[in-house]
Amino acid sequence: MLDINSIRVQFPILNQKLYKRDLIYLDNGATSQTPQVVVDAIANYYQTINSNVHRGIHTLSQRATIAMEDARVKIQKHLNVRSEKEIIFTKGTTDGINIIAHAMRFILKKGDEVIISALEHHSNIIPWQMACEITGATLKHIPMNNKGELILESLDSILSTNTKIVAVNHVSNTLGTINPIKEIIDKAHEYGAWVLIDGAQSVPHMKIDIQELNPDFFVFSGHKAYGPTGVGILYGKENILNTLHPYQGGGEMIKEVSLEKSSYAETPFRFEAGTPNIEANIALAYAIDFINDIGIDNISKHENDLLDYATEQLIKLGDIEIYGNSENKAGVISFNLKGAHNSDVGSILDKLGIAVRTGQHCTQPIMSFFGIKGTVRITFAIYNTFEEIDIFINAMKRVKTMLK
């Protein structure tokens, strides 16, 4: 049995009152909270080794470099990636997708096709629209059904030898659907297409084995996985990355520079122009340690139990429409109270000390599919408890009497 209280005490931010009530944080899909070890790692960096990486002969610079490169290796091992050269530090999921979509501008041409899905976050839609607009390539998508699941059978008719890349998320941030990415990756590879997986909502919640899944690219954000903001990871296969056009030019990403022409470094530095977010990159490894100390399978189980319990209680409450009803679902519940606006529900919950997300969740196509303006969304992390769900349900009873 997990002792959730001993985990909660590692998150000082949770120990506060909002509007005279204990804070209940159910917006983990947007940003999870950071444990003290991660906060300490950031402070420790500035207190002991703050200096620029890969540049200095002096001791502090060397220590900072070693700390950041050790973090890279830790993340590589956590994801079961073949080489640390395949781990690129980015600003986050959006940045990682843009690095690849930008590189595709130099590869795609008219007649080529890019496939996304109906379940994507805007950050996995817009960069591909931009790449297609510039190159004349065609953007297609895998449709979804009423349960919020991708209609995988349709992939066979969408994929062709014209497909150059398939970019889909692992877990939908709005509906919680866990997509069958292994099948998607294998099918796309049959046609010679690359696959990018947006793992923003999966890395914090389930085991990821890159070598087993075999995507060509995989991205996620630190701030949704108990790490700091402004840091993320782009995994890419080394042999592919070394052929891609870098996203940004500058210091660190070069081999030779003349005033006329330059050659680029190999991955990962090829994609890490300029001074990185050093302390956050280092601290992300502490977040990974935090996850591993608890065990990712224990985290998954706890969140799934919370998901089942909260879903059951919300249905019991009545007048609730839940969007996303796949059997294969992670700890995300998007819902509306019938007859009430999602932001009114969210505002009242906030005044009752409960943080939820409201609106479109950067997934307007999903809102259009269901013909709605937005939803209330609750998302779980390891520190959430069943008592918190009970308090949330009681708060929802109050909301119902106020708004109905």
Ligand SMILES: Cc1ncc(COP(=O)(O)O)c(C=O)c1O
């Ligand atoms: C599935 C998914 N993809 C991409 C993103 C964008 O992540 P970031 O804002 O950290 O770049 C999010 C953030 O909510 C997400 O949930």
